[in-house]
Amino acid sequence: MPELPEVETVRRGLQKKVRDKEIKEAIIKVSKIIQIPSAEEFIARVKGKKIREVDRRGKYIIIHLDSKDKLIIHLGMTGILIYPYEETKIIDQEINPKHNHLIFIFTDGTQLVFNDVRKFGKIYLVSDLKEIEKNISKLGIDPLDEGFTEEFFRQILNKKKNSKIKSFLMKQEFITGLGNIYANEVLYRANIHPLRTISSLNSEEIKKIYGEIKSVLMEAIECGGSTVADEAFRDVNGKKGKFSQKLQVYAREGEPCIKCGRPIEIIRIEGRSSFICPQCQRL
Ligand SMILES: [Zn+2]
Structure with missing residues (x-):
């Protein structure tokens, strides 16, 4: 999608x-x-x-x-x-x-x-x-909007302290625009397990997640988005998105983690595939 x-x-x-x-x-x-x-x-x-x-x-x-x-x-x-x-x-x-x-x-x-x-x-x-x-109107803030500051991110996290971080990132009512591909990428790059509860995240970890949301999205836009294996995405010229080749964890099950070499694992969360490095993303 x-x-x-x-x-x-x-x-x-x-x-x-x-x-x-x-x-x-x-x-x-x-x-x-x-x-x-x-x-x-x-x-x-x-x-x-x-x-x-x-x-x-x-x-x-x-x-x-x-x-x-x-x-x-x-x-x-x-x-x-x-x-x-x-x-x-x-x-x-x-x-x-x-x-x-x-x-x-x-x-x-x-x-x-x-x-x-x-x-x-x-x-x-x-x-x-x-x-x-x-x-x-149910849509939350667009993460590329100027108003999406680190302070604002901390404020909206505070409203859902008992939620799991990945579910929170994908719920469009808080932050709008992140789906399964980019939520996986953000959490992998930030070394955060997708099932971590928001209340368990320390200040440094929140800062890291915030920074990765911005940088993953900006990099992906530079590459014209992602066209993943089973999907149809094209830009207006009919060209496929090139960020698919830069995905570090999404759809890389069994392949080595680029940070530590351990094989990437797949887990199901709320019916969606989550890809994690069991070494770099500890629960
Ligand atoms: Zn790793």
Whole structure:
């Protein structure tokens, strides 16, 4: 599932490539991905509108239109946005056009396509972000936001002293954007076992986790995110994320820890795979 670095990679690509383009028409092939409003109203409201700034909050992409409507996109499990589609489809045979669920045709003839194999992606068109607050307001702070200081991190940890650190990092209501891949990487780099209780962490360990959240995310964005073995992630050009090759613990079960040489182990936590070095990450 795309996490913050992948969504930020898509946001940057859109900001660079489709800003100021005018939507001639939108074609909806699978209407269930449009959450708000109806498909008919969606098509009518985007027609003739220009794309302005492209923002992001956690895993949500927020595209501002010149009508003041906001197009909000959550990529779900396998959603990708491809632009310019008419060129990309020729170079990447792995993108199956049968999963193109929403197509924007711009006045210059180019196309932005939303392709989603598993159809968990969600798209909203709202005039006010309040209309989808029930989804977005539960989101905690974006770790790339200026307000995400070490002091703030300590404050939110204090509210959940009995939680396990990995579950806390992945719960979107506290910090939004970290999923299973990056929570695993952060804790490995900080030498913290994912099942450690927050109240057991000392000040130095909290400082280390905070620093690794920032640095892992920034490094991953620099690499265009991660495309892991069974997943479909692509940037807007149809290219795979290169951070997958730099992952130090995620999906490295049985391979040697790069710090101590012990084989990386896999444990299940809340139904998700956690990868740890039993030597470097002690419970
Ligand atoms: Zn180790």
